[in-house]
Amino acid sequence: MSKIIVMTSGKGGVGKTTSSAAFATGLALRGFKTVVIDFDVGLRNLDLVMGCERRVVFDFINVINGEAKLNQALIKDKRIENLYILPTSQTRDKDALTREGVEKVLNELSKEFDYILCDSPAGIERGALMSLYFADHAIIVTNPEVSSVRDSDRILGVLNSRSRRAEQGLEPVTQQLLLTRYDPERVEKGEMLKVDDVLEILAIPLLGVIPESQAVLRASNVGMPVILDEVSNAGLAYSDAVGRFLGEDIEHRFVTPQKKGLFSRLLRRSA
Amino acid sequence: MSIFNFFRAAPRASAVQAKERLQIVMAHERAGRSGPDYLPMLQQELLAVIAKYVNIDENKVEVKLDRGGDCSTLEVNIELPAREQAKAAAAAKAAEKPAGNDDAAAKRAAGNSGAKKRI
Numbered sequence: 001m002s003k004i005i006v007m008t009s010g011k012g013g014v015g016k017t018t019s020s021a022a023f024a025t026g027l028a029l030r031g032f033k034t035v036v037i038d039f040d041v042g043l044r045n046l047d048l049v050m051g052c053e054r055r056v057v058f059d060f061i062n063v064i065n066g067e068a069k070l071n072q073a074l075i076k077d078k079r080i081e082n083l084y085i086l087p088t089s090q091t092r093d094k095d096a097l098t099r100e101g102v103e104k105v106l107n108e109l110s111k112e113f114d115y116i117l118c119d120s121p122a123g124i125e126r127g128a129l130m131s132l133y134f135a136d137h138a139i140i141v142t143n144p145e146v147s148s149v150r151d152s153d154r155i156l157g158v159l160n161s162r163s164r165r166a167e168q169g170l171e172p173v174t175q176q177l178l179l180t181r182y183d184p185e186r187v188e189k190g191e192m193l194k195v196d197d198v199l200e201i202l203a204i205p206l207l208g209v210i211p212e213s214q215a216v217l218r219a220s221n222v223g224m225p226v227i228l229d230e231v232s233n234a235g236l237a238y239s240d241a242v243g244r245f246l247g248e249d250i251e252h253r254f255v256t257p258q259k260k261g262l263f264s265r266l267l268r269r270s271a
Numbered sequence: 272m273s274i275f276n277f278f279r280a281a282p283r284a285s286a287v288q289a290k291e292r293l294q295i296v297m298a299h300e301r302a303g304r305s306g307p308d309y310l311p312m313l314q315q316e317l318l319a320v321i322a323k324y325v326n327i328d329e330n331k332v333e334v335k336l337d338r339g340g341d342c343s344t345l346e347v348n349i350e351l352p353a354r355e356q357a358k359a360a361a362a363a364k365a366a367e368k369p370a371g372n373d374d375a376a377a378k379r380a381a382g383n384s385g386a387k388k389r390i
Binding site for chain 2: 145146149150153154157187189190191192193194197201
């Protein structure tokens with residue numbers, strides 16, 4: 001039986017797609033057969049971030065409408081064994097997502113995959129609601145910034161009232177926080193919310209802290225999930241988060257400013 | 272940096288303000304989220320029942336939900352028209368007049384739903 005994860009946030013631009021790509025890749029790297037689905041109908045981008053945009057023929061909506069078979073739409077990742085991408089439609093709108101259609105596709109996928117990761121669109125409309133409805137686990141992507149934190153709280157409310165588990169009175173969807181674009185130096189200066197502040201406000205367990213990193217843009221430029229950049233802090237932080245998700249006990253890194261040697265301090269001053 | 276800056280009080284960190292503002296706005300939003308979806312309906316149905324027996328002005332009804340720690344209070348305030356006025360109004364089908372305050376009735380019902388964080 002496969003597990004369904006939703007990567008959601010309420011607010012746009014906080015790193016849902018980047019995190020979905022990284023997380024799905026991380027799960028596949030650890031040997032789990034994983035599929036990542038783009039729920040952002042009309043604004044498809046997961047394909048670009050995963051680097052498979054030129055291989056999209058059929059999509060999620062085609063499968064829902066019976067215009068294509070599931071394995072015609074699934075794209076196998078070229079780098080990682082066990083990793084598949086189900087892209088969405090770029091031309092249709094959110095109404096193309098029906099609950100019955102989504103359920104049918106998820107049921108079919110769950111026969112084959114260990115993990116189904118749903119990349120939610122921003123907002124709390126149909127696409128976002130459909131992506132979280134069937135979830136067993138939710139990863140809430142949040143930036144240490146007021147509007148993102150508020151929207152995350154809103155989406156937690158939606159998860160607790162409008163998911164399948166909530167509606168059917170089952171065990172609630174597990175919720176974990178992924179704090180992205182964290183800048184420890186600005187936190188130290190008092191210019192940015194601390195991890196603990198966000199945790200206190202949202203009151204959900206911490207899955208990981210992803211530091212602000214230039215590697216994220218570099219990775220998306222070339223269509224590579226940032227977790228594959230094994231020398232970057234962001235890549236390592238995602239890898240840790242995947243480990244924690246799977247129950248490993250891994251200490252949080254990159255939450256305090258990295259100590260600079262005298263030499264780099266001098267260089268910085270002159271720069 | 273001048274040596275004088277050293278003695279000046281540091282400005283309040285903006286992150287502290289961010290946290291305080293979030294805590295206030297979200298306490299408010301969470302309270303609003305947990306429940307009162309049914310309030311407008313409740314108000315309408317209560318009105319319909321009372322209107323069957325008494326001639327009331329719809330604008331003079333107030334429904335309020337206060338959430339306390341252990342106990343929440345549902346307060347329904349309906350202003351009834353003065354007796355003679357009501358009769359006259361009913362007989363003549365005249366335009367509605369402001370009702371007397373002396374006849375105002377307040378009904379209270381206490382619920383026991385504790386304040387939940389999120390629903």
